[in-house]
Amino acid sequence: xxxxxxxxxxxxxxxxxxxxxxxxxxxxxxxxxxxxxxxxxxxxxxxxxxxxxxxxxxxxxxxxxxxxxxxxxxxxxxxxxxxxxxxxxxxxxxxxxxxxxxxxxxxxxxxxxxxxxxxxxxxxxxxxxxxxxxxxxxxxxxxxxxxxxxxxxxxxxxxxxxxxxxxxxxxxxxxxxxxxxxxxxxxxxxxxxxxxxxxxxxxxxxxxxxxxxxxxxxxxxxxxxxxxxx
Numbered sequence: 001x002x003x004x005x006x007x008x009x010x011x012x013x014x015x016x017x018x019x020x021x022x023x024x025x026x027x028x029x030x031x032x033x034x035x036x037x038x039x040x041x042x043x044x045x046x047x048x049x050x051x052x053x054x055x056x057x058x059x060x061x062x063x064x065x066x067x068x069x070x071x072x073x074x075x076x077x078x079x080x081x082x083x084x085x086x087x088x089x090x091x092x093x094x095x096x097x098x099x100x101x102x103x104x105x106x107x108x109x110x111x112x113x114x115x116x117x118x119x120x121x122x123x124x125x126x127x128x129x130x131x132x133x134x135x136x137x138x139x140x141x142x143x144x145x146x147x148x149x150x151x152x153x154x155x156x157x158x159x160x161x162x163x164x165x166x167x168x169x170x171x172x173x174x175x176x177x178x179x180x181x182x183x184x185x186x187x188x189x190x191x192x193x194x195x196x197x198x199x200x201x202x203x204x205x206x207x208x209x210x211x212x213x214x215x216x217x218x219x220x221x222x223x224x225x226x227x228x229x230x
Contacts, residue, residue: 021130021147029053032090036083036107037097038063041121045095045131050075057091059083060098085110094118096126133158138170139177164210172209175217176200196221 033049035042038060046067049056056076063071063078071078079087088094094111096104101122108126111118120126132143133154142165144158179200183193199205200217208214 021145023132023143023145025141025143026052026093028092030055031092032057033093033095034059034083034088034091035095035097036060036103037095037099037121038067038078039097039099040064041099042095042097043067045097045119046070046076048131048134054092057087059087083107085114088114088116091116093129095121097121135162135165137165137167137173139173140165140169166210168209168212168215171215172217179217179221 028049029052031054033054033056035046035049035056035058038058042058042060043064043066046056046058050070058067058071058076058078059080059082060078061080067076067078070076081087088107088111091111094107094116096107096111096118098104098107098121104120104122105126108118108120112128117128118126119129119131127148130145130148132145133151134144135142135158142158142161144154144161146154146157180197183196188196200220205214205220208220214220
């Protein structure tokens with residue numbers, strides 16, 4: 001009688017360790033960001049970088065039509081040559097987004113060697129940072145990541161969040177920013193100020209915004225609060 005083959009043991013999902021990521025929002029205004037690649041993947045990344053005010057340098061022999069238009073408008077700097085160490089110097093962020101995995105890995109190694117944060121479009125484990133799936137509602141930014149486990153799931157969750165936090169939150173938050181600035185400059189005692197901020201961000205307030213019953217944060221304040229911050 002032949003012995004039964006031993007069953008392969010796979011680690012439980014809970015025991016599979018992934019390097020924990022540190023979430024952060026970066027101010028890219030006026031900062032040089034290097035993109036290697038001129039295809040659809042690079043195009044998506046460039047669009048987000050431009051919205052953040054970054055100075056985008058693109059290294060690619062060819063560009064998509066949309067990127068060519070951005071180049072003509074002077075919104076990106078395009079160099080048809082390759083991307084080497086010299087081209088990476090001075091970059092705040094690096095994106096390896098060519099359609100050649102080997103080239104992306106080469107750029108990633110150079111970036112790592114120079115101590116530069118790099119995002120690699122192909123090849124897991126090569127990136128030093130990943131880009132989350134993002135939804136914007138004015139000042140409100142919802143960013144979702146599955147730590148690289150499933151970008152598709154990140155997008156699905158982000159779409160779910162968009163249903164709960166619509167454009168109505170944009171106007172309210174702009175008003176809240178205005179009130180917060182006045183309160184911090186005023187002579188309101190810290191304890192009273194804390195009460196103010198907490199009241200304007202309560203669960204009931206969120207429900208009212210979502211229902212369309214509340215447009216401005218001033219509408220949620222009693223006259224005494226309004227007098228204190230005016």
